[in-house]
Amino acid sequence: MLVSPAPHLVRSLSFAASRLVPPSPAASFAVSGVQPFLFVRRSLRVRAITSTAGDVAEFEEMASGTKRKYYMLGGKGGVGKTSCAASLAVKFANHGHPTIIVSTDPAHSLSDSFAQDLSGGTLVPVDGLDAPLFALEINPEKAREEFRSASQKSGGTGVKDFMDSMGLGMLVEQLGELKLGELLDTPPPGLDEAIAISKVMQFVEAQEYNMFSRIVFDTAPTGHTLRLLSLPDFLDASIGKILKLKQKLASATSAIKSVFGQEEPKQDASDKLEQLRERMVKVRELFRDAESTEFVIVTIPTVMAVSESSRLHYSLKKENVPVKRLIVNQVLPPSASDCKFCAMKRKDQMRALEMIQNDAELMGLKLIQAPLVDVEIRGVPALRFMGDIVWK
Numbered sequence: 001m002l003v004s005p006a007p008h009l010v011r012s013l014s015f016a017a018s019r020l021v022p023p024s025p026a027a028s029f030a031v032s033g034v035q036p037f038l039f040v041r042r043s044l045r046v047r048a049i050t051s052t053a054g055d056v057a058e059f060e061e062m063a064s065g066t067k068r069k070y071y072m073l074g075g076k077g078g079v080g081k082t083s084c085a086a087s088l089a090v091k092f093a094n095h096g097h098p099t100i101i102v103s104t105d106p107a108h109s110l111s112d113s114f115a116q117d118l119s120g121g122t123l124v125p126v127d128g129l130d131a132p133l134f135a136l137e138i139n140p141e142k143a144r145e146e147f148r149s150a151s152q153k154s155g156g157t158g159v160k161d162f163m164d165s166m167g168l169g170m171l172v173e174q175l176g177e178l179k180l181g182e183l184l185d186t187p188p189p190g191l192d193e194a195i196a197i198s199k200v201m202q203f204v205e206a207q208e209y210n211m212f213s214r215i216v217f218d219t220a221p222t223g224h225t226l227r228l229l230s231l232p233d234f235l236d237a238s239i240g241k242i243l244k245l246k247q248k249l250a251s252a253t254s255a256i257k258s259v260f261g262q263e264e265p266k267q268d269a270s271d272k273l274e275q276l277r278e279r280m281v282k283v284r285e286l287f288r289d290a291e292s293t294e295f296v297i298v299t300i301p302t303v304m305a306v307s308e309s310s311r312l313h314y315s316l317k318k319e320n321v322p323v324k325r326l327i328v329n330q331v332l333p334p335s336a337s338d339c340k341f342c343a344m345k346r347k348d349q350m351r352a353l354e355m356i357q358n359d360a361e362l363m364g365l366k367l368i369q370a371p372l373v374d375v376e377i378r379g380v381p382a383l384r385f386m387g388d389i390v391w392k
């Protein structure tokens with residue numbers, strides 16, 4: 001009864017949106033400060049539901065100003081990050097903001113969410129809107145692969161062979177010790193996501209993309225985000241070591257060159273690392289700039305998801321990442337039938353909502369409740385509909 005795939009209904013959701021009925025006072029839930037929510041029935045009848053107190057997202061504030069803003073949506077796997085991020089991107093675009101939606105989640109679902117192929121690692125225009133909306137699915141593994149092949153071409157064996165031929169075994173050993181290959185084969189936690197986001201920066205910093213005033217990130221589940229934020233010192237240290245070696249190599253090879261007239265070895269790998277390090281510094285700054293960036297936590301009303309969101313907010317706060325809004329997605333309506341399962345489930349959800357209101361980490365956030373709808377949110381009309389109920 002709750003979620004059933006009904007693609008023909010998804011097409012009709014924009015139609016449904018125009019048929020929303022005002023909430024019936026009789027349906028009010030006896031909790032102070034209740035807010036009405038809307039629940040889409042499979043029959044396309046739309047009924048009013050209520051839930052515990054919830055704020056509105058204050059979309060006008062999110063959409064105000066032409067200066068570029070970044071919104072990062074993150075949370076536990078499967079809670080609706082992609083649906084919320086995609087619906088926000090659609091709404092920004094429809095409000096006159098040329099927008100890019102980016103996924104850095106290795107298990108991409110943007111293409112599924114928009115019901116169109118957005119893969120390919122480059123900006124792809126999203127069909128079905130009158131306003132400019134582009135999507136970018138970055139595959140962290142592919143990004144790492146590109147990185148690795150550059151290192152193998154010249155930074156790895158190329159340099160080694162060259163140094164061998166020059167009889168500089170000592171430096172070769174040092175190069176071995178740095179374990180560049182190993183670093184890329186078994187990356188430290190967070191490196192994948194770091195490379196992916198630094199690749200995104202490449203796009204968003206390019207002149208030709210200046211026009212985009214809203215960038216929405218559909219991030220990988222919590223664990224990745226946290227690792228990215230507190231990228232182990234190991235990464236910095238490794239990059240630092242490699243860069244130091246680069247300098248040593250440069251002075252050694254220029255000395256050799258002056259004696260033997262040899263070409264200097266290319267330094268693609270270390271140049272790439274240097275670039276990565278510089279971009280990571282920028283990404284770190286960007287994540288912490290309250291003027292331009294906001295991290296929106298998405299959760300569902302279950303004890304497990306709420307606990308994870310609480311930990312996520314704690315970590316984000318510790319890292320000085322600005323967070324203002326918490327979306328509680330998939331909130332059930334009060335059971336109108338004698339469905340015992342629904343009544344139990346809703347009771348459970350209400351407990352989780354109460355938990356949010358009493359949680360020291362979460363209580364201060366603007367709480368946005370999004371109803372569970374009983375059709376899958378797929379395609380632009382469905383996302384527009386979702387946007388209108390979540391991002392008010």
Ligand SMILES: Nc1ncnc2c1ncn2[C@@H]1O[C@H](COP(=O)(O)OP(=O)(O)OP(=O)(O)O)[C@@H](O)[C@H]1O
Nearest residue numbers: 077078079080081082083109330371372373376377
């Ligand atoms: N409010 C909602 N009502 C009904 N279905 C929803 C709602 N929000 C999301 N869904 C559905 O839940 C599923 C998971 O949503 P989504 O892909 O947005 O989650 P996610 O957090 O991005 O997942 P992942 O962590 O796997 O990337 C999808 O089928 C989506 O249509």
